[in-house]
Amino acid sequence: MDAREAKRLANEHLRGSRLTASRASRHRDAWVVSYVDADNPDVMLDGGGLIVTMDGAVIDVSSVPGEIDRVLDERAPRGEDPDLPRDEAEELRALIAARLPWPGVLEEPVEAFAAVEQLRSAGREVFPARGLELAALALVPFQEVRVVIVGLDPYPTPGHAMGLAFSVPPEVRPLPAGVRSIHAAMRHDGFDPPDHGDLSGWARQGVLLLNRALTYERGRKAGAHLPIWRDFTDQVIRVLNERDEPVVFVLWGNEAQKVGALVDASHHHTVTAPHPSSRGAYRKASQDAGTFTTVNRLLGAEIHWEQAGGRSHS
Template identity: 40%
Template sequence: MPDPQVPAAWADLPFFRQDWPGIAARLTERDWLPGPGRVFAALELTPPDAARVVLLGQDPYPTPGHANGLAFSVTPQTALPRSLKNIYAEMREDLGAAPPNGDLSGWARQGVLLLNTSLSVLPGQAGAHAKWGWDKLVRQAVARAQAERPLAFILWGAHAQKAVAGLPRPQDLVIESAHPSPLSARRGFFGSRPFSRVNDWLRARGEAPIDWTLSETSVAG
């Protein structure tokens, strides 16, 4: 299995000197997801000077062929996971439309940093690498992006809120709600209108809004 390539724009983070060598050595021991070609996809598609929104997930989907390295995102041919179905349902209520498939690369290319708090997982074993130290990368990446501009944080559920606790500043937008999982979506996720709220904030700053209804296919076309 080839070695993952560290994205040049983020390579100065202390994580890549101090923590990544040890994690990389452990990853060589067996197959893992999303694999070396996609493990840093979120950082590759959204460099620090382009990041405008931070949206955190937990870890990649553990089903082979589903995860594409972006939080909540799946490969275009994959049926929507339940949480993503709820995200799209809320988006339709909020904006009137949603992407045609589950690939969120189009968001990432517009400045939505779609980071999982763990960037690797074992097939069929959700959370297997949750305590490997990936969380250090998340906090460092967020702080690096904050050095460029104010950010909008979309924090769904206690896990995401804890992952960046203490990092949002007064000039940042913070939208917190329940997680879109079927277990919790009706406890405050539905009706939270995060997509229009982020776009209203961006417009007020003189920035272009995110076109949330795009997918990788429509962006490429």
């Protein structure tokens, strides 16, 4: 089944409503299809999307982080080999959940996943939850990336990391300092920030929220997993750099700005500013940098930054 067939099945499922399928992206052994109001296609909708499985089933799914994997895990065949110990079966399901969402573009980070699973097996607490490591890539198909915002690593607080750089689930309170600083920068640029820290609505508009290290081990210093993931996330930057369509790379902070060496500045754009979690004068500089208006100007199009959580503002 290809993306066109997945969207056709989704539209059959949506028949009788005002909704129409807008985008299909591959995730594991299924297609995730988003939809819009046919009368207002530019307005972001509440809720989630549809899962279209390879056998033609269409399933409504919410926008809760990890929900797509939960639904697919429930549908996954279990017990095919009765002699397979339960812990091995769980490990296999975890590997299936971690399949690369940009097939044919990236090589699967097998060694990185193995290193992280070894830590988990040793009882180390690793964020985000298993299956969310590649969430940023899963939400934005390769050809639809317009902007890349580069972070360092996931949040160190349980329940905060969701696989998207700088983003936290909508129920998280209080908001992390970095999110509060991002909101201040939005206000500086004339955008009304949401009352939460979920930035998945940016991803649905083609903004890849990519951490340089895709996991964080509780109790370690920031960036401790960078050696595990650097080759893979550098590969992500390189394949985007080789794309014909220009991309705007937003590099917040010293570590992110090292990515600039991988970007052809004659074809793509880079926007730099201090890291949102910086303190003192650097934080003020981050908030006053004009990042959001600069990105829209360079794109020649508009990212609706105020629609950070994918909620409708109509």
